[in-house]
Amino acid sequence: xxxxxxxxxxxxxxxxxxxxxxxxxxxxxxxxxxxxxxxxxxxxxxxxxxxxxxxxxxxxxxxxxxxxxxxxxxxxxxxxxxxxxxxxxxxxxxxxxxxxxxxxxxxxxxxxxxxxxxxxxxxxxxxxxxxxxxxxxxxxxxxxxxxxxxxxxxxxxxxxxxxxxxxxxxxxxxxxxxxxxxxxxxxxxxxxxxxxxxxxxxxxxxxxxxxxxxxxxxxxxxxxxxxxxxxxxxxxxxxxxxxxxxxxxxxxxxxxxxxxxxxxxxxxxxxxxxxxxxxxxxxxxxxxxxxxxxxxxxxxxxxx
Amino acid sequence: xxxxxxxxxxxxxxxxxxxxxxxxxxxxxxxxxxxxxxxxxxxxxxxxxxxxxxxxxxxxxxxxxxxxxxxxxxxxxxxxxxxxxxxxxxxxxxxxxxxxxxxxxxxxxxxxxxxxxxxxxxxxxxxxxxxxxxxxxxxxxxxxxxxxxxxxxxxxxxxxxxxxxxxxxxxxxxxxxxxxxxxxxxxxxxxxxxxxxxxxxxxxxxxxxxxxxxxxxxxxxxxxxxxxxxxxxxxxxxxxxxxxxxxxxxxxxxxxxxxxx
Numbered sequence: 106x107x108x109x110x111x112x113x114x115x116x117x118x119x120x121x122x123x124x125x126x127x128x129x130x131x132x133x134x135x136x137x138x139x140x141x142x143x144x145x146x147x148x149x150x151x152x153x154x155x156x157x158x159x160x161x162x163x164x165x166x167x168x169x170x171x172x173x174x175x176x177x178x179x180x181x182x183x184x185x186x187x188x189x190x191x192x193x194x195x196x197x198x199x200x201x202x203x204x205x206x207x208x209x210x211x212x213x214x215x216x217x218x219x220x221x222x223x224x225x226x227x228x229x230x231x232x233x234x235x236x237x238x239x240x241x242x243x244x245x246x247x248x249x250x251x252x253x254x255x256x257x258x259x260x261x262x263x264x265x266x267x268x269x270x271x272x273x274x275x276x277x278x279x280x281x282x283x284x285x286x287x288x289x290x291x292x293x294x295x296x297x298x299x300x301x302x303x304x305x306x307x308x309x310x311x312x313x314x315x316x317x318x319x320x321x322x323x324x325x326x327x328x329x330x331x332x333x334x335x336x337x338x339x340x341x342x343x344x345x346x347x348x349x350x351x352x353x354x355x356x357x358x359x360x361x362x363x364x365x366x367x368x369x370x371x372x373x374x375x376x377x378x379x380x381x382x383x384x385x386x387x388x389x390x391x392x393x394x395x396x397x398x399x400x401x402x403x404x405x406x407x408x409x
Numbered sequence: 410x411x412x413x414x415x416x417x418x419x420x421x422x423x424x425x426x427x428x429x430x431x432x433x434x435x436x437x438x439x440x441x442x443x444x445x446x447x448x449x450x451x452x453x454x455x456x457x458x459x460x461x462x463x464x465x466x467x468x469x470x471x472x473x474x475x476x477x478x479x480x481x482x483x484x485x486x487x488x489x490x491x492x493x494x495x496x497x498x499x500x501x502x503x504x505x506x507x508x509x510x511x512x513x514x515x516x517x518x519x520x521x522x523x524x525x526x527x528x529x530x531x532x533x534x535x536x537x538x539x540x541x542x543x544x545x546x547x548x549x550x551x552x553x554x555x556x557x558x559x560x561x562x563x564x565x566x567x568x569x570x571x572x573x574x575x576x577x578x579x580x581x582x583x584x585x586x587x588x589x590x591x592x593x594x595x596x597x598x599x600x601x602x603x604x605x606x607x608x609x610x611x612x613x614x615x616x617x618x619x620x621x622x623x624x625x626x627x628x629x630x631x632x633x634x635x636x637x638x639x640x641x642x643x644x645x646x647x648x649x650x651x652x653x654x655x656x657x658x659x660x661x662x663x664x665x666x667x668x669x670x
Contacts, residue, residue: 150670152666153511154511155510163666166418168421170514171514172421174421174422175426178423180422180512183513184507187506188504189503190442190503192444197437197454199440200437201441202508202512204433204434204437205431205434205512207424253418
């Protein structure tokens with residue numbers, strides 16, 4: 106439903122988005138994961154037609170956002186929950202949206218109830234809202250026109266664990282009915298909880314994409330023995346490369362079976378042998394975060 | 410579990426957003442913030458205060474419909490442009506543009522809706538000034554002998570509407586071009602004043618340029634109900650082109666091209 110092809114966007118000499126391509130299919134929640142300043146928000150703004158790309162294209166069901174009639178009733182967008190006039194009430198924000206989209210006012214109450222904002226809270230000015238309440242309001246606004254596609258930038262940011270659980274239920278149900286959900290996050294654990302498919306971005310480039318299972322299980326095998334050096338030697342003899350994992354074990358790209366055979370052949374005692382789990386993804390993510398986070402968040406702020 | 414209502418594909422034949430709905434939303438924005446609300450309220454309060462003051466202290470022969478109406482246009486002439494500026498700049502300063510321009514991505518339509526709303530506000534202000542002026546004039550006739558002449562001409566009303574519209578559109582253009590509430594308001598008031606002062610100091614500018622490029626000066630003959638000469642119309646047109654059309658065109662160009670963040 107969302108198709109991004111060869112998308113690039115530079116600010117001065119800095120490539121915020123660098124030849125990015127991916128697809129989000131209906132019926133699934135696609136997580137867009139990357140450290141701050143990796144190009145997530147820029148990509149989403151390009152999809153919503155707010156930022157012109159230098160090259161490439163982003164389409165929704167084959168169409169550019171700009172060309173879709175009354176687009177908010179077909180594509181729900183939340184780009185920044187804090188980007189609201191602080192002096193307006195939550196209800197007023199939804200009312201303005203409903204008027205523009207041509208929806209009955211009952212829809213405003215339905216959405217307020219859906220995101221659990223009480224009538225009293227809805228009447229308060231947004232400056233008095235917590236980040237979590239702003240996110241709920243933003244979700245309500247994105248869902249107001251009952252769209253087929255949802256694009257949400259950092260929607261879980263500021264939600265408490267119960268809120269994250271609620272959001273997961275809401276988006277899962279939405280996807281189950283055939284909706285397309287594309288949401289970004291800079292926190293692996295958040296997106297892991299909610300998304301079915303993952304797209305990982307760093308320094309403007311896609312570094313990994315696939316279903317959550319694929320990404321979490323492609324991380325190889327973890328093995329721990331009574332003698333680390335002997336185990337490493339045995340693996341090397343069998344032609345298996347491995348790295349110390351830092352907690353007394355070894356990590357390798359080979360399967361558990363290959364590792365077991367190598368250890369048995371060398372007569373090395375194995376205490377633990379299992380899939381390495383999401384640690385591989387996490388390591389990759391931490392690496393991305395470590396050397397990109399600081400300088401690129403700054404650049405994002407300066408860009409015109 | 411109920412039958413899943415599956416979502417259809419993007420419907421390209423769905424009706425778009427009619428201009429009337431965009432105008433409705435922009436009208437709400439004019440008054441649904443504290444700044445907008447109090448600007449409108451303060452215009453009303455100031456107008457009532459001025460009328461009262463005139464009734465008490467003004468010389469009796471000054472208490473005419475034309476004068477009461479005319480003086481009412483001063484506070485609105487000052488404050489309405491601020492309202493127009495905020496209507497545009499708040500989309501950037503409060504970042505509501507993210508929502509506004511995703512609901513209606515054809516930004517030129519949003520600009521037109523905002524312009525229509527500004528003009529509605531301008532007409533509304535003139536109508537309110539007429540009503541208050543009439544009430545003031547009636548009261549003047551009751552309390553003072555010889556006051557309360559109905560000396561207003563349609564030319565006078567026409568001129569007032571024209572000037573209010575010019576102030577509003579000028580503010581609107583400044584807002585779009587500068588994009589920041591504070592800077593746009595300051596420059597809207599300071600720039601013409603600074604220019605007038607400079608022009609008055611430099612004799613060559615004063616004699617050759619100022620009459621054609623000082624909007625405030627060109628607007629002076631239009632502040633009463635007197636007939637205006639063709640020369641005065643041309644001077645108004647040329648200064649309006651410089652101070653209103655240029656910011657409006659450049660501002661629209663900037664708004665249509667800017668990245669919304």
